[in-house]
Structure formats: structure tokens, C-alpha cells
Amino acid sequence: MIRETRFLISRKPFAVDLDTLTGRQAGGIDRITFSGSVNALWFRRQSGVTRACLGTLKLWSHYLPQPLNLDDPHAVLSADLDGRYGGDCEGRWDGERYWGAQEPDVQQQHLAILRPMLANYPEIPDGYDGWWTFQEPR
Structure with missing residues (x-):
């Protein structure tokens, strides 16, 4: 992933909760595989309407040249995932x-995050790190 300094919705960026990053890696001499996930927030636009979204971002790689430092979330996210x-x-x-x-309780938890997120578009919500994208730099 690539951490960008400015928000462009067309690049499909994500803000991530670094504390929720999990993953495991395996492999041998010539390749390392990684599979993990992180809680994320993102904005998307459809039919001219901007939407605030929350959920889980799945991360993986079938080939990494070297093991990742799983104790460093920025290093994991910066890998070729x-x-x-x-x-x-x-x-x-x-x-x-x-x-x-x-479930009404879960709806309220979601809306407590999503309402202020949309109201403060395109700011990175408190407690999240962003903006991260899978798209190559332009």
C-alpha cells in the first residue's frame, strides 16, 4: 500500500486503525506469503452522493521478498500488498x-463514527491513520 499526503477519492483511499492490524506470514527461502486484515474507514461516491463507510480491509501477498516486521504497522501496510x-x-x-x-446497538456504534466522518469530509477521522491506497502513484 501507499500512504498519500492528500485525499483524492478517485484513488480509493482508506484510513486505518493501526491497533487492529493483524496478520500472519509463512514461507521459505524464495518467498514469504502474508495474510491479514485491519479495520478501516473510507469514502466512496455513487451517483453524485458521497458515502462514509466502515469495515474490514483484507490484506495479502502471495510473494514478498523478505519477512515483514509484524510489530510495525506502517512497515506492514507499506509492503507490496x-x-x-x-x-x-x-x-x-x-x-x-x-x-x-x-442490531440497533451496532447501528448506533456505526453512526457515532460515520456521521461525524461524513460531516468532516475529507478529514482523517480521529484515531485513524491515512490515507492509504493500493493504486500506483501517478
Whole structure:
């Protein structure tokens, strides 16, 4: 992933909770594989409507030239990881409608994050590190 200094929604950036980064690696002499995940927030736009989203971002690589330092979240995120499918959205808010969990308590937890996130677009929400993207630099 690449950490960018400015927000461009077209680059599909994510803000991540570094404390939630988990992963495992395996391999031998010629290759290391990695599989992990991190909680993330992101904005997406559809039909001219900006949406705040939260969920899990799956991270993996089938080939890394050397082991990752799993104790350094920035080093893990900066590796050549694949995340082509984006985040697994668990909740989404567009300013009018919520989509996501059916449990009222979980909905309220999500909205407590998503409402201020959308109101402060495109700021990085407190407690998150961003903006990270899988897209190559331009």
C-alpha cells in the first residue's frame, strides 16, 4: 500500500486503525506469503452522493521478498500488498440513510463514527491513520 499526503477519492483511499492490524506470514527461502486484515474507514461516491463507510480491509501477498516486521504497522501496510477487492463494508451512511447492521446497538456504534466522518469530509477521522491506497502513484 501507499500512504498519500492528500485525499483524492478517485484513488480509493482508506484510513486505518493501526491497533487492529493483524496478520500472519509463512514461507521459505524464495518467498514469504502474508495474510491479514485491519479495520478501516473510507469514502466512496455513487451517483453524485458521497458515502462514509466502515469495515474490514483484507490484506495479502502471495510473494514478498523478505519477512515483514509484524510489530510495525506502517512497515506492514507499506509492503507490496494486494487489496484489489477493497474493504468489506459493515456500515455505510450517506447523510440520509444508513445501510449495515440490523442490531440497533451496532447501528448506533456505526453512526457515532460515520456521521461525524461524513460531516468532516475529507478529514482523517480521529484515531485513524491515512490515507492509504493500493493504486500506483501517478
